[in-house]
Amino acid sequence: MSVLTENIARAESYLAKFRERGVLNHIGGASVPALSGETFETISPVDLKPLASVAKGGADDIDRAVAAAEEAFKTWSKTPGKERRAILIKVAEAIEARAEEIALTECMDTGQALRFMSKAALRGAANFRFFADQAPTAEDGQALRTPTQMNVTSRRPIGPVGVITPWNTPFMLSTWKIAPALAAGCTVVHKPAEFSPMTAKLLVEIAEAAGLPKGVLNLVNGFGEDAGRALTEHPGIKAIAFVGESRTGSMIMAQGAKTLKRVHFELGGKNPVIVFDDADLERAVDAATFMIYSLNGERCTSSSRLLVQESIYDAFTTKVAEVANRIKIGHPLDPETVVGPLIHPVHEKKVLSYFEKAREEGATIAAGGEKTSDDGCFVKPTLFTNATKDMAVAQEEIFGPVLTAIPFKDEEEALAIANGVEYGLAAYLWTADLDRAIRMTDALDAGMMWVNSENVRHLETPFGGVKASGIGRDGGDWSFDFYMETVNVCFPRAEHTIPKLGG
Ligand code: NAD
Numbered sequence: 001m002s003v004l005t006e007n008i009a010r011a012e013s014y015l016a017k018f019r020e021r022g023v024l025n026h027i028g029g030a031s032v033p034a035l036s037g038e039t040f041e042t043i044s045p046v047d048l049k050p051l052a053s054v055a056k057g058g059a060d061d062i063d064r065a066v067a068a069a070e071e072a073f074k075t076w077s078k079t080p081g082k083e084r085r086a087i088l089i090k091v092a093e094a095i096e097a098r099a100e101e102i103a104l105t106e107c108m109d110t111g112q113a114l115r116f117m118s119k120a121a122l123r124g125a126a127n128f129r130f131f132a133d134q135a136p137t138a139e140d141g142q143a144l145r146t147p148t149q150m151n152v153t154s155r156r157p158i159g160p161v162g163v164i165t166p167w168n169t170p171f172m173l174s175t176w177k178i179a180p181a182l183a184a185g186c187t188v189v190h191k192p193a194e195f196s197p198m199t200a201k202l203l204v205e206i207a208e209a210a211g212l213p214k215g216v217l218n219l220v221n222g223f224g225e226d227a228g229r230a231l232t233e234h235p236g237i238k239a240i241a242f243v244g245e246s247r248t249g250s251m252i253m254a255q256g257a258k259t260l261k262r263v264h265f266e267l268g269g270k271n272p273v274i275v276f277d278d279a280d281l282e283r284a285v286d287a288a289t290f291m292i293y294s295l296n297g298e299r300c301t302s303s304s305r306l307l308v309q310e311s312i313y314d315a316f317t318t319k320v321a322e323v324a325n326r327i328k329i330g331h332p333l334d335p336e337t338v339v340g341p342l343i344h345p346v347h348e349k350k351v352l353s354y355f356e357k358a359r360e361e362g363a364t365i366a367a368g369g370e371k372t373s374d375d376g377c378f379v380k381p382t383l384f385t386n387a388t389k390d391m392a393v394a395q396e397e398i399f400g401p402v403l404t405a406i407p408f409k410d411e412e413e414a415l416a417i418a419n420g421v422e423y424g425l426a427a428y429l430w431t432a433d434l435d436r437a438i439r440m441t442d443a444l445d446a447g448m449m450w451v452n453s454e455n456v457r458h459l460e461t462p463f464g465g466v467k468a469s470g471i472g473r474d475g476g477d478w479s480f481d482f483y484m485e486t487v488n489v490c491f492p493r494a495e496h497t498i499p500k501l502g503g
Pocket of ligand 1: 164165166167168173191192193194222223224225227228229232243244245246248249251252255265266267268269299300397399425465469470
């Protein structure tokens, strides 16, 4: 039996329970259907066949989930940080113990290749460990003294929060939001993406089996315009942590305005990788191709614009095209596969439309630019060359294994092209000149920059974007600032003058 056949059989054994029972909501510790009884199908992009029926939650289900989160908040927010830490570490261990199940389920639901997904489950566990360790000190603050007064700051959990996640690496991404919220003492209502609902259900089951009290984490499946919208409008929800498209972010901001929702947004990107002719070109080729062709290019920090200095443009893009042409496309559970099927035919249609746009706009398709088969959403790793900065393929987030290469003359032009988009999430810079690296990183519009480096996430560092790429930062202590309210209490240190009125 080949490894692929074995993996498919194992995945089927994990999927069987979802095929039988469907993907239910999870509210107050119980697996429940939507109150309306309605469901929708989640399909696998591997063969476009249904994987399971999913509870189609709406405003009633959100009401129920928020009530459960409010009830649980009374106890969870008062549970000592050390106890919360111990429970969340158990959750991390339980995720590690079921990493294979999570990975295989997610590969079938999203089309992501197992070689990347096997690590994503473990990164989810790492998120739980990292934020758990901060739970005991999360409420600590500062003592700020004046000659007459002493101010003492502290933090307290903001309340039940809503977490709304997209379909790209959904398990790992959701832990990035849910873990710090729980560590801070908040309770959560999670609305995962309708294209990838399965591993969110695994997460809540794993967490409760590991000791997370009922109602602390609740799950409502459904569509953005009903379940998602209801969550963002609910007065019992104090903050919304959202990861998704920029235009959805602005809708959520409008929806949450009436209840003055605090928001944390991680949105789209059109991230440049800028390569100067003095760079280590071999490493730059490897880094640029990894960051666009791994995870199917369905990743917010993908290096989707390749800006190359004119003198090396032809040689560099030829090498990138060679890599793109060598990449193995195939079943996500084949250990050799790098690019699996895109998440869903709707998204595939969007990606394919950019192949047409590139042709119309006069770019050259130097690699890929087509589907490989009609059985699933398989699209070839693609490179557009001879592109100019104003083309749609150079401006819009395509969110697939599609790279647009644009030449530049000098630093000034590189900066103008890099900053000439609405987004500002990440930027990658390749140069041997340290002074230039400092000048460029000082001027680039991006929340995160990597110089001559691979994008490796270090959880202590801030993660987030500028411009249309987001509001707020994750990681380190920044996450706690979002999920907690900072309060200040002032005490007298000495007798001080209090003005007397009316006498
Ligand atoms: P999306 O915005 O379409 O959907 C994301 C989530 O929002 C889904 O759960 C959806 O149901 C929900 N939603 C949709 N409309 C809503 C509404 N009106 N009210 C409340 N919720 C609503 O995004 P997607 O297509 O699932 O994901 C891809 C996008 O996510 C890309 O733009 C990508 O760049 C972005 N992303 C950003 C980051 C980051 O860290 N900046 C990380 C991952 C993905």
